[in-house]
Amino acid sequence: MxxxxxxxxxxxxxxxxxxxxxxxxxxxxxxxxxxxxPVCLPVGMFKASVLLVLMWSSGYLGAEMAARYSSWHMLLSCRFAVAAVLLIGFCVVRQLRITRAGIARQVGLGVVMQGLYLGAISAAVGAGLSPGITALICSLQPLVVAAVAVPVLGERIGPREWLGLAVGIVGVGLVVGGKMNSGGAPWWAYLMCVGGMLALVSGTLTQRRIASREPMAAALAVQCVVGAVIFWIVNAIVGETVPPITFDFAWSLAWAVGFATFGGWGAYMWVNREAGPMHASTLLLLVPPATILIAWPMFGDPIGPWEIVGVAVSAVGVAIKLIGGRAQSADQxxxxxxxxxxxxxxxxxxxxxx
Incomplete structure (x- = not known):
């Protein structure tokens, strides 16, 4: 017209x-x-964001199930080995290719995001650190990403986004406040948890900075191979090389591979590529509330009134952050x-x- x-x-x-x-x-x-x-969220990104929250939460639920039947490093080694075989087969069938440079990039990301992050968090929980404190420490990731993204990536963080992050973290504190029993965890377990959170921050920002465009399945396949090698080495060191041959362990392994690896990590990598590290990290504020809501019918974990309030506060904080970010992007x-x-x-x- x-x-x-x-x-x-x-x-x-x-x-x-x-x-x-x-x-x-x-x-x-x-x-x-x-x-x-206009300030709005694309339909595809909205679906991926919801998938990320639900699938990332499933990783904690799967870890709780598997902890009853095996050690954390045995579960991770089997999880990455099975996922790597399936992903490599998928890439062969679909003829997805990845360059040597791409393999090198994904090996580095695999060491940091799969090996250091998951290894440190799992070791901290295995040493007695409560899931509540673990979730609270990991919920600080968006603040760290926001502080580092400005000088590293040149991103601008507006006042509404800082407000949303603060409100979201308060909500997480309300959610996990009633589950803060440390269980006598040693001091180094706290350092392991903080180190794992920083490893995920490093991998998230690195993936965004190098702007890797390898096929998602191929990139995740390389990272899973790296994770499998790392945790099978851990198994060999501690003398645990045979996984439990039980239905319960097989079910928890299938849960971890399908939901946590394919769903959780796949969605996280895609959202980080397409929307940036701030968007992906902010969504993780919804993981502790979502985990508690899902664990209620699955494991019978009770939900108190403060936890319900915390879920609502976290949702409001994330909404403020995401809407503020979209509005600033549109203005620019x-x-x-x-x-x-x-x-x-x-x-x-x-x-x-x-």
């Missing part, structure tokens, strides 16, 4: 719920494109951008792909 001001239009697509409107003043038609973006992208004139008339509209 043409108007005296230039060209005005809108279009939508299946992979986005955001429409682009271009308005070009007559005196700047040849070199200026103005794009206005509404500034006119100088583009060279290639034709005698202005062309528009164009779909904004998030």
């Amino acid at each position: 043409r108007s005296a001001a230039g060209v005005i239009g809108a279009s939508t697509g299946k992979d986005s719920v955001a429409a682009a409107f271009t308005v070009v003043p007559p005196d700047r038609q040849k070199n200026t494109l103005q794009v206005y973006r 992208q509404t500034a006119p951008q100088r583009t060279p004139a290639r034709d005698t008339e202005v062309r528009g509209p164009e779909l904004v792909r998030e």
